[in-house]
Amino acid sequence: MPLDFYYTISSPPCRSVLLLAKTLGLELNMKKIDLLKREQHTPEFLKINPQHTVPTLVDSGFTVWESHAILGYLVNQYGKDDSLYPREPKKRAVIDQRLHFDTGVLFPRMASYFLALRAGKKPDEDITAKLEEALQFLDKFLEEQDWVAGSTISIADYAYVADMSLTDVLGYDMSKFPNVVKWYSKVKKTIEGYDEIHNAAVIVLKQMIHSHPE
Numbered sequence: 073m074p075l076d077f078y079y080t081i082s083s084p085p086c087r088s089v090l091l092l093a094k095t096l097g098l099e100l101n102m103k104k105i106d107l108l109k110r111e112q113h114t115p116e117f118l119k120i121n122p123q124h125t126v127p128t129l130v131d132s133g134f135t136v137w138e139s140h141a142i143l144g145y146l147v148n149q150y151g152k153d154d155s156l157y158p159r160e161p162k163k164r165a166v167i168d169q170r171l172h173f174d175t176g177v178l179f180p181r182m183a184s185y186f187l188a189l190r191a192g193k194k195p196d197e198d199i200t201a202k203l204e205e206a207l208q209f210l211d212k213f214l215e216e217q218d219w220v221a222g223s224t225i226s227i228a229d230y231a232y233v234a235d236m237s238l239t240d241v242l243g244y245d246m247s248k249f250p251n252v253v254k255w256y257s258k259v260k261k262t263i264e265g266y267d268e269i270h271n272a273a274v275i276v277l278k279q280m281i282h283s284h285p286e
C-alpha cells in the first residue's frame with residue numbers, strides 16, 4: 073500500500089500528518105514540494121491537487137488533501153482503534169469543531185503573523201489582536217480539560233501542536249495563555265517523534281524569517 077505524501081517541512085498542516093503517521097506506524101513515501109520554487113503549480117501536482125496545497129496524500133490512487141481530512145482518514149483507515157478520532161457522535165463532534173476552528177481561525181491567524189515577520193514587517197495591530205483572540209479561545213478550551221478536544225488525546229491535538237511550532241519561532245509571548253503553555257509542554261512529550269520533526273521545521277522557519285523573500 074504505497075502512501076505518497078506531498079509535503080513541505082515548514083508547513084504545520086504537513087507536520088501534523090507526519091506526527092500522526094508516526095504514531096500509527098505508517099510508512100510514507102515522502103514527496104517534497106518546494107513552495108518557494110512554486111512546485112505546487114507544476115502540471116503534475118495540479119493534476120493531483122488542483123487547489124495546489126500541501127499536505128496531499130495519495131493512497132494507492134485515492135487522493136485526499138486538507139490536513140484535517142487526512143488526519144481523520146488515516147485513523148479511520150489505519151488506526152488499530154478509534155481512540156484518536158472516536159466514532160461516538162458527541163466525542164467526534166467536539167473533535168470536528170476543534171479541527172474546523174484550526175482550519176478557519178487558529179492556523180490562518182498564526183500564518184498571517186508569521187508571513188508578516190517573513191516579509192520583514194512588524195505584524196500590525198489587527199494581525200496581532202486576531203492571533204491573541206485565537207490563542208485566548210484555545211486557552212479557554214483547555215481550561216477544564218487536559219487535551220484540546222476532551223479528556224484524551226485526539227487528532228485535534230496533532231493539528232494544534234504542529235501550529236504551536238510557529239510560536240516557537242515567532243518570539244511570541246505565550247505567558248498570557250497558561251493553559252496552552254501547560255498543554256503544549258505535555259503534548260510535546262506525549263507524541264512520539266515530536267522533537268525530531270519539530271526541530272527540523274524550526275531550522276527552516278527561522279531561515280525563512282531571516283531571508284525576507286517578499
Ligand SMILES: N[C@@H](CCC(=O)N[C@@H](CS)C(=O)NCC(=O)O)C(=O)O
Binds near residue numbers: 127
Ligand atoms: N487548511 C489547509 C491549509 C493548507 C495550506 O494552506 N498549505 C500551504 C502550506 S502551509 C500551501 O500549500 N500553500 C501553497 C499554496 O496554497 O499554493 C490544511 O490544513 O491542509
